Amino acid sequence: MALGNIERMFVLGIDPGLTRCGFGLVEGALEGPETFRAVRAGVLASDPAARVEERLASIYADLLDLYNQVSPDVVVVEKVFFMRNAKTAIPVAQASGVAVALAGARGSLVRQFTSQEVKLAVAGYGAASKAQVQAMVARACSLASVPRPPDAADALALAITYLMVARVESRVAVGT
Amino acid sequence: MALGNIERMFVLGIDPGLTRCGFGLVEGALEGPETFRAVRAGVLASDPAARVEERLASIYADLLDLYNQVSPDVVVVEKVFFMRNAKTAIPVAQASGVAVALAGARGSLVRQFTSQEVKLAVAGYGAASKAQVQAMVARACSLASVPRPPDAADALALAITYLMVARVESRVAVGT
Incomplete structure (x- = not known):
């Protein structure tokens, strides 16, 4: 990321899942006022009745469309971390792998953050509730209400986390 | 799968991993003599010094090349199942998701088998050793020696498993 670059950038958050993938596009900058704009958010869903293999292919096709439409920087x-239900973690990890690999192959910079890292960056502490994170997303993007559905709000939070972390790193790099 | 179809098909096995993805292409048929031909096998490697995100993008690019070259049916x-080391299972699941989704999006039929299912199909029992499975791969494909490296042999075993299972299913379907 070039220092001294005050151009605004488009950051796309993806909350991966086999059934629902939340996405949220945020426009922001690494310098200047900390204002973020929620451009677009929503959910990509796959057919729960289909086989896992077909659902991953469907997520792939939907993500490819989304990446082509929004061209995220x-x-x-x-x-993905291990969850209580081991059986659900593997398909979520598979969906996340598709989101990461496809974005990287298209030339976007790709990062992964844990939900705890998102809570720390957006709400100020790692034990924040989902509702607190979502309220902070609304505040950070100057939205009148909390974005719905929750998967979309979580995806916006991921994008905001990147911008917040990168803004701090940019300032630290300037200071050295 | 059309019954009564004695055309030969190309089945590509993928043993997914972040560091090494084994692949093995087998030609076989759902009817007639149980003869399998190992067409090609090898390993796709990613740079261990790179970030996980870059390595998944590299695996994606290599798999896309491979699928385009061999056009598997x-x-x-x-x-992927939970392994003893939880930290390694997630990246392997991510790589497997890329392999599954990309193959499905390209129009191949995609299946996933556990290593136990492979052992059962290829070596006859689920507690078979890796060496026993690899010896049976050599025998099934009439190879003079066990294919190397082991990741490639494991990938051939996955392809053979599909053909063996599909041959049985095809016979069962005819019998009904």
Whole structure:
């Protein structure tokens, strides 16, 4: 990321899942006032009745369309950790791999953050509730209400996290 | 799969991994003599010094090249289960998701089998050793020696498993 660059950039957050992938596009800059604009957010869904293999192919096709439409400079995908239900973590990790690999192959910068890293950056502490994070997303983007559905709000939070972290790193780099 | 179809098909096995993805292409048929031909096998490697995000993009690019070169009718990807080391299972699942989604998006039939299912099909019992499975791969494909490296042999075993299972299913379907 070039220092001294005050151009605005488009950051796409992806909250991966086999059934629903949340996405949220945020416009922001690494310098100047900390104003973020939520450009677009929503959910990509796959058919729960289809086989896992077909659902991953459907997510791939939907993500390819989305990436082509919004041409994000940066794609931020939630980092999958082991969940209580082992069986659900593997398909979520597979969907996240598709989101990461496709974005990287298209030339976007790609990063992964854990949900705890998102909570720390957006709400100020790692034990923040989902509702608190979503309220901070609305505030950061000057939205009158919390974005819906929750998957879309989570995806916006991922994009905002990247911008917040990159803004701090940019300032630290300037100071050295 | 059309019954009564004695055309030969190309089945590509993928043993997914972040560091090494084994691949093995097998030609076979759903009817007639149980003869399999190992067409091509090898390993796609990613740079261990690169970030996970870049390595997944590199695997994506290599798989896309491979799928374009061999145009497989069927792609069989090893199904990821939780391993002892939780940290390694997630990136392997991500790589497997890329292999599954990309193959499906290109129009191949895609299946996932666990390593136990491969052992059952190829070596006759689910507790077979890796060496036993690899010896059976050599025998099934009439090879003078066991294919190397092991990742490539494992990938051939995945492809053979599909053909063996599909041959049985094809006979069962005819019998009904």
